Amino acid sequence: MSKGVFEPKIIGFFCKWCTSAAADLAGTSRKKYPANVIPIRFFCSSRIDPQHVLHAFEKGADGVLIGGCHFGDCHYQDGNYKTARRIALLHNLLKEMGIDRRRLRLEWISAAEGEKFTKVVTEFTDQIKSLGPVKGNGA
Amino acid sequence: MDKLIIDGIEIDPNPQKTVLEVARELGIDIPTLCYHKSLTPYGACRFCVVETIWKGRSKLQTACTFPAWEGEVRTNSEPVKKARKLILELMLAEAPASEELQELGKKYDVNAKRFTVVEKKKDNKCILCGLCVRLCKDVLNIGALGFEDRGFRRVITTPFNEKSETCSTCGACEYICPTGAIKTKDLSDQKINPNYSEFEEGLDKRGAIYTPFPQAVPNKPVIDVDRCMQFKNDACRICEMVCQPDAIDFKQKEEFIEEDVGAVVVATGFDLYDPLNLKEYGYGTIPDVVTSIQFERILSASGPTVGEVKRPSDGATPKRIVFIQCAGSRDKENHLEYCSKICCMYTAKHALLYKHRVHEGEPIIFYIDVRTSGKSYEEFYNRVTDEGTTYIRGKVSKVYKDNGKIIVLGADTLSGKQVEVEADMVVLALGIIPKQGGEELVRRLKIQCDANAFLSEAHPKLKPVESQTAGIFLAGVAQGPKDIPEVVAQASGAASKAIGILVQEKIAFEPTIAGVDDTLCSGCSICVGVCPYNARELDREENIVKVVEALCQGCGSCSSACPSGAAQQRNLVDRQIEKMVTASLEEK
Numbered sequence: 001m002s003k004g005v006f007e008p009k010i011i012g013f014f015c016k017w018c019t020s021a022a023a024d025l026a027g028t029s030r031k032k033y034p035a036n037v038i039p040i041r042f043f044c045s046s047r048i049d050p051q052h053v054l055h056a057f058e059k060g061a062d063g064v065l066i067g068g069c070h071f072g073d074c075h076y077q078d079g080n081y082k083t084a085r086r087i088a089l090l091h092n093l094l095k096e097m098g099i100d101r102r103r104l105r106l107e108w109i110s111a112a113e114g115e116k117f118t119k120v121v122t123e124f125t126d127q128i129k130s131l132g133p134v135k136g137n138g139a
Numbered sequence: 140m141d142k143l144i145i146d147g148i149e150i151d152p153n154p155q156k157t158v159l160e161v162a163r164e165l166g167i168d169i170p171t172l173c174y175h176k177s178l179t180p181y182g183a184c185r186f187c188v189v190e191t192i193w194k195g196r197s198k199l200q201t202a203c204t205f206p207a208w209e210g211e212v213r214t215n216s217e218p219v220k221k222a223r224k225l226i227l228e229l230m231l232a233e234a235p236a237s238e239e240l241q242e243l244g245k246k247y248d249v250n251a252k253r254f255t256v257v258e259k260k261k262d263n264k265c266i267l268c269g270l271c272v273r274l275c276k277d278v279l280n281i282g283a284l285g286f287e288d289r290g291f292r293r294v295i296t297t298p299f300n301e302k303s304e305t306c307s308t309c310g311a312c313e314y315i316c317p318t319g320a321i322k323t324k325d326l327s328d329q330k331i332n333p334n335y336s337e338f339e340e341g342l343d344k345r346g347a348i349y350t351p352f353p354q355a356v357p358n359k360p361v362i363d364v365d366r367c368m369q370f371k372n373d374a375c376r377i378c379e380m381v382c383q384p385d386a387i388d389f390k391q392k393e394e395f396i397e398e399d400v401g402a403v404v405v406a407t408g409f410d411l412y413d414p415l416n417l418k419e420y421g422y423g424t425i426p427d428v429v430t431s432i433q434f435e436r437i438l439s440a441s442g443p444t445v446g447e448v449k450r451p452s453d454g455a456t457p458k459r460i461v462f463i464q465c466a467g468s469r470d471k472e473n474h475l476e477y478c479s480k481i482c483c484m485y486t487a488k489h490a491l492l493y494k495h496r497v498h499e500g501e502p503i504i505f506y507i508d509v510r511t512s513g514k515s516y517e518e519f520y521n522r523v524t525d526e527g528t529t530y531i532r533g534k535v536s537k538v539y540k541d542n543g544k545i546i547v548l549g550a551d552t553l554s555g556k557q558v559e560v561e562a563d564m565v566v567l568a569l570g571i572i573p574k575q576g577g578e579e580l581v582r583r584l585k586i587q588c589d590a591n592a593f594l595s596e597a598h599p600k601l602k603p604v605e606s607q608t609a610g611i612f613l614a615g616v617a618q619g620p621k622d623i624p625e626v627v628a629q630a631s632g633a634a635s636k637a638i639g640i641l642v643q644e645k646i647a648f649e650p651t652i653a654g655v656d657d658t659l660c661s662g663c664s665i666c667v668g669v670c671p672y673n674a675r676e677l678d679r680e681e682n683i684v685k686v687v688e689a690l691c692q693g694c695g696s697c698s699s700a701c702p703s704g705a706a707q708q709r710n711l712v713d714r715q716i717e718k719m720v721t722a723s724l725e726e727k
Contacts, residue, residue, distance in 0.1 A: 059720060
């Protein structure tokens with residue numbers, strides 16, 4: 001990373017069946033996207049404990065991207081519904097902790113949506129860049 | 140007991156049956172016009188006349204009504220032949236316009252010259268045998284037809300000579316009429332919807348009971364319940380009457396059969412891109428613009444034209460056929476973005492087969508690129524061009540009719556000119572799309588689809604027959620356009636993979652199934668409600684939750700729901716995840 005330019009660190013929590021597969025597809029399709037997102041693969045997005053997200057922010061992540069399957073597509077029947085509810089609550093909690101809610105994003109990206117994956121990662125990285133480092137401005 | 144002798148064959152008399160029935164059982168042919176197995180004999184046409192000899196007295200009787208009593212029956216004696224000729228002569232005078240009767244006249248060397256045809260009967264085809272009337276009333280329970288008037292003025296018509304409201308336009312009368320006198324369209328104002336054969340792509344008709352196609356497995360007829368008069372009107376049952384092994388069962392129903400299976404191969408196949416989306420090519424308005432699969436049927440020896448190349452509009456042999464490749468494919472803006480892969484080769488085959496059937500024929504193919512990626516495909520393409528097929532590189536912009544001729548307007552991008560071709564027939568090499576109506580199945584099996592709704596394999600290179608879900612395999616065009624050798628190869632692969640699962644004594648699972656830390660669990664049972672597989676249950680004695688390991692699929696929902704951290708996903712516990720996060724965020 002060159003000095004002076006802010007390169008955010010983003011943790012990506014992706015489910016194995018959809019978003020992770022979409023990341024694979026983006027790779028095999030030779031799509032380009034910023035390297036700021038570090039993916040961590042879960043079996044289901046519903047494995048993501050809000051605590052993991054908070055932990056990531058605590059350890060210096062500038063953003064957290066969560067990817068799951070579209071509603072109705074969950075490999076584990078309804079895990080993504082649970083995720084949706086948890087993240088909605090977590091968004092409220094983040095505000096109280098003084099973290100901009102835009103730093104946490106939840107997206108449904110299916111295994112076929114390599115294009116969407118690159119789009120979301122690019123957009124989110126740009127957004128975090130514009131928000132700046134998580135500790136730097138207190139946001 | 141006295142015997143019955145038919146044409147010298149001695150049998151036991153059986154008055155329950157008629158002479159005609161007994162003779163047919165013996166393989167003796169007695170010609171008849173007004174007899175049908177499903178109807179009571181009527182003796183109207185008299186054509187089945189036979190000579191009966193009883194106690195030395197000879198008489199002419201109609202075989203369809205005369206019981207098979209003892210005595211002698213001669214079906215082809217001189218008096219019979221003479222009488223039959225006379226009957227035919229009279230019928231020809233009554234119904235001179237019937238082509239079927241004229242054919243019969245030629246066969247029996249009879250014409251109606253001895254009798255003057257009355258002016259009024261000149262266009263008549265009906266011999267008043269009443270088959271249609273009896274069938275409509277007795278068998279079909281409708282009764283839309285009847286006799287009117289008497290003697291010379293007698294005709295068969297609908298009540299009051301008006302268009303019938305009760306007629307169901309089933310077409311049975313038209314089918315059964317021996318002289319071609321009755322036309323369904325004359326009876327009713329209702330629109331007639333013939334049963335078009337699905338297999339022949341609408342180029343031929345089929346009955347309400349039919350074998351789907353010649354090599355169907357099982358090769359057995361099915362009943363179209365929307366068309367069958369038994370289901371529509373509680374009538375008919377002719378098939379049941381004629382089926383000798385009594386195989387017809389109207390009570391059969393579609394049923395769901397539940398099976399426990401260890402593996403599933405999804406091979407739902409494909410449909411053609413809807414040609415009506417390609418308005419500029421005139422499909423649906425110009426009858427001689429056909430789809431590639433229709434042309435395939437036209438070329439087939441078991442098809443509607445028995446393999447002779449005839450165009451649908453008038454049955455003429457087309458002298459010039461224009462094939463339009465990429466009809467719907469490779470058109471990102473308007474239609475399908477992808478290449479349908481098989482069209483180049485089957486169009487080349489179509490052109491070659493057409494050229495073989497119609498030697499003076501002129502196949503012209505419009506193409507964007509000719510893609511011949513396959514073993515011996517390029518050589519085949521070369522053979523097709525060598526044998527007189529013209530390839531024009533460019534797309535067709537419009538197909539229209541002008542003065543009864545089909546005009547194909549296109550571009551030749553090699554010479555940079557616009558081309559206008561007069562054609563007798565146009566074949567659209569339509570793109571292929573995943574089978575329509577299979578979405579629900581795909582959703583239930585939780586198979587991922589790509590942007591074009593083809594099923595996604597687990598990995599494009601390393602797992603081309605597996606789906607993301609263990610035990611579900613993909614085969615055929617459902618996964619993407621491919622030709623027959625490729626489909627066979629993929630299907631063999633999928634089958635082998637499925638067998639690979641089935642022969643295992645134990646199934647290996649991911650090691651990341653749920654676990655419970657007994658010391659932390661308070662038995663609150665939040666995780667029990669969260670688990671979609673009922674893999675967690677509360678042990679009431681110990682007041683902790685236990686995991687049914689065989690049921691757990693390892694989603695981890697329970698771990699994140701647990702307030703105390705007792706529920707954990709083995710080998711992916713919170714501590715591990717936190718370490719992963721920490722390591723990812725460390726400055727390098």
